Amino acid sequence: MKKLVVEKDKLIENINIIKNKANGTKIIGVVKFNGYGLGIIELSKLLIENGIDFLAVSTVEEAIYLRENDINVDVLMLSSTSCEEEVKLLIENDIILSIGSFDSAKVAEKLAKKLDKKVRCHIKLDTGFGRFGFYEEEIHKEENSAPTRAEQLTEL
Numbered sequence: 060m061k062k063l064v065v066e067k068d069k070l071i072e073n074i075n076i077i078k079n080k081a082n083g084t085k086i087i088g089v090v091k092f093n094g095y096g097l098g099i100i101e102l103s104k105l106l107i108e109n110g111i112d113f114l115a116v117s118t119v120e121e122a123i124y125l126r127e128n129d130i131n132v133d134v135l136m137l138s139s140t141s142c143e144e145e146v147k148l149l150i151e152n153d154i155i156l157s158i159g160s161f162d163s164a165k166v167a168e169k170l171a172k173k174l175d176k177k178v179r180c181h182i183k184l185d186t187g188f189g190r191f192g193f194y195e196e197e198i199h200k201e202e203n204s205a206p207t208r209a210e211q212l213t214e215l
Contacts, residue, residue, distance in 0.1 A: 065097060067105065074109045086110075087135065090125075091117035100128045107132055119145045122154045139183055139191050141166045150176055159183035159191040 077086060088111040094102030099121060103114055107130070115135040116122050122134055136149055139159030146166050149156055151174065158164045158180045171178040185192035 063096060070105070071109050074106070074111060078110055085113050087113045087115045089115045089137075091115065091121060091137065093121075099124065100130070103130050119148055123148060123152060126152045126154075135181060139163045143170065146170050147174070150174055150178055153179075156180040157183045159185075159193065 088103070088106035090099050090103050090106070093099050099116075103125060106114070113133045113135065114125065114130070115137050116125065117137050119136070119140070122136055125134055133155060134153075135155045136157055139157045140146060140149075141160065141162040143166055146156065146163070147170050150167070150170055156163070156167055156178060158167060167178050167180065183192035185194050
């Protein structure tokens with residue numbers, strides 16, 4: 060049987076090295092896929108206890124699970140979604156959205172107004188992998204409309 064062994068003292072040592080090199084910059088602890096098999100809550104608590112004050116997840120379920128387990132630091136949703144039910148849950152639980160399309164931006168804007176909440180978001184640009192995010196030509200194409208989509212995004 061294969062077994063993953065995590066030496067907590069070594070992990071904490073690595074966190075401290077990264078924090079020293081980051082020189083006060085916030086560091087995101089990525090805890091997606093159940094903390095890569097380590098247990099999302101256990102790993103999140105360990106990271107937070109050792110100075111990581113920002114987490115990132117891949118799914119709505121992970122984000123909500125963190126909140127249900129009293130993880131109250133900033134949480135970034137790495138995936139973009141335009142599903143109204145998902146966006147509503149994320150906004151209600153103060154999760155930072157990734158906006159990777161004009162559709163997701165429209166849904167976020169609509170629900171933010173409806174819920175009377177400011178939405179914190181990360182604008183995702185596709186850097187060449189083609190997974191998701193705004194392509195440069197999309198943004199330039201929209202720059203000629205009034206008001207521009209870029210201006211609308213900043214209002215979220």
